[in-house]
Amino acid sequence: MSEKMSVYLDNSATTRQYDQVTDAMAGAMRYAYGNPSSLHSLGVEAEKMVRTARKSLAASLGCSEEEVIFTSCGTEADNTVIMGTASSRKRAGKKIITTAVEHPAVLEPARRLESMGYQVEYIGVDKNCRLDMDHLKAAISEDTILISVMGVNNEAGTIMPLSEIARIKDGYNKAHGTQIWLHSDAVQAMGKISINVKKTWQGVDMISVSGHKIHGPKGMGALYVRKGLNLEPFMIGGGQEKHMRSGTENTPGIVGFGAACDLAMSGFDERVRKMSEARKYLLDGIKAEIKDVLINSPEEAGSEAGLCCPSVLNVSFLGTRGEVILHTLEQDGIYVSTGSACSSNKKGRSHVLAAMGLKDKEIEDAIRFSFSEFNTQAEMEYTLEKVKQAVARFRKLGSFR
Numbered sequence: 001m002s003e004k005m006s007v008y009l010d011n012s013a014t015t016r017q018y019d020q021v022t023d024a025m026a027g028a029m030r031y032a033y034g035n036p037s038s039l040h041s042l043g044v045e046a047e048k049m050v051r052t053a054r055k056s057l058a059a060s061l062g063c064s065e066e067e068v069i070f071t072s073c074g075t076e077a078d079n080t081v082i083m084g085t086a087s088s089r090k091r092a093g094k095k096i097i098t099t100a101v102e103h104p105a106v107l108e109p110a111r112r113l114e115s116m117g118y119q120v121e122y123i124g125v126d127k128n129c130r131l132d133m134d135h136l137k138a139a140i141s142e143d144t145i146l147i148s149v150m151g152v153n154n155e156a157g158t159i160m161p162l163s164e165i166a167r168i169k170d171g172y173n174k175a176h177g178t179q180i181w182l183h184s185d186a187v188q189a190m191g192k193i194s195i196n197v198k199k200t201w202q203g204v205d206m207i208s209v210s211g212h213k214i215h216g217p218k219g220m221g222a223l224y225v226r227k228g229l230n231l232e233p234f235m236i237g238g239g240q241e242k243h244m245r246s247g248t249e250n251t252p253g254i255v256g257f258g259a260a261c262d263l264a265m266s267g268f269d270e271r272v273r274k275m276s277e278a279r280k281y282l283l284d285g286i287k288a289e290i291k292d293v294l295i296n297s298p299e300e301a302g303s304e305a306g307l308c309c310p311s312v313l314n315v316s317f318l319g320t321r322g323e324v325i326l327h328t329l330e331q332d333g334i335y336v337s338t339g340s341a342c343s344s345n346k347k348g349r350s351h352v353l354a355a356m357g358l359k360d361k362e363i364e365d366a367i368r369f370s371f372s373e374f375n376t377q378a379e380m381e382y383t384l385e386k387v388k389q390a391v392a393r394f395r396k397l398g399s400f401r
């Protein structure tokens, strides 16, 4: 137990790339260096690789290949939806509905639109980050053009009720002759819950995903846009991706994303089971062995709305400071996060935990553990021991209770 381990528990920030992904990307870099738009055989070869990866994305989303647009990251996919919808639907209305707990990749473009005269309504959440559905229903009106709700919250791990929201949106559109579009930022959901538009997420019109959250490459994203939706492109230029996203394709990145998708989908249940087990071990241990904690995530993990995604556990260790605990654990080889590490607001107070009603001090005390299939029980035993020691040491110094 005393031997130092290396335990990576920051998988919501980013994941370790699968070796098979790295190999596939290296092959693409070495040999498929042609421009997919070129007419010669090297270009054709690269174009084939892009097509294969597009098939993989389409299979995991349950859509057709022509509905998949590759982007440079999840942020670009989100920006494309928010800015593109506003621009293509400006005559239909000026209202957008989103949540108070979205990632800045959605919140910031939404704020930009507010400054341009759009009305944005932010739906609140409860103490476990569950969406206020009454508020959402009441917010929908005839001038609404877009509803954007994330699939899984990146800080609390709460699964949002996308299929229910899709039903409400479709019902409203039918009754009022409107064409409200529904988007989901599924960057944290992919690989952990089903986001298949034919099965679980019927009626969701646009979905953003990102490669580096599923053991794929960083700097790679994709956007599903339902066929027939007239979304205005965000990046314009050479007309790649059927004019939806100009710019020479990142062939190695696309190949890597496709390979990561294939791996995530094969043995999906087994991968999720491993994450869930690691999470449960740590959660049970924290509850049994550490006093004065707040479990900010829904305790039960699963795949249904309102439960927690199996990869996330957010806990406030009262009377400590998350940042100090983070660095103490780092010295023991354990990597965690205090909030969402991929937001620029690294030092700021978490807007998600604030929206969940946590007091400032409880937010400051919060740690996010985020799991992957690579985490083992031995790692969790080690982590629990080190968390216990770090919390006890801090509380002793701070004379907590």
Ligand code: PLP
Pocket (backbone or CB within 6 Å): 012, 013, 073, 074, 075, 076, 078, 103, 105, 150, 152, 153, 154, 185, 187, 188, 210, 211, 212, 219, 220, 221, 342, 343
């Ligand atoms: N949306 C959510 C929910 C995220 O968690 C993140 C990154 O953490 C993003 C969007 C941004 O994705 P990317 O890093 O690919 O731009």
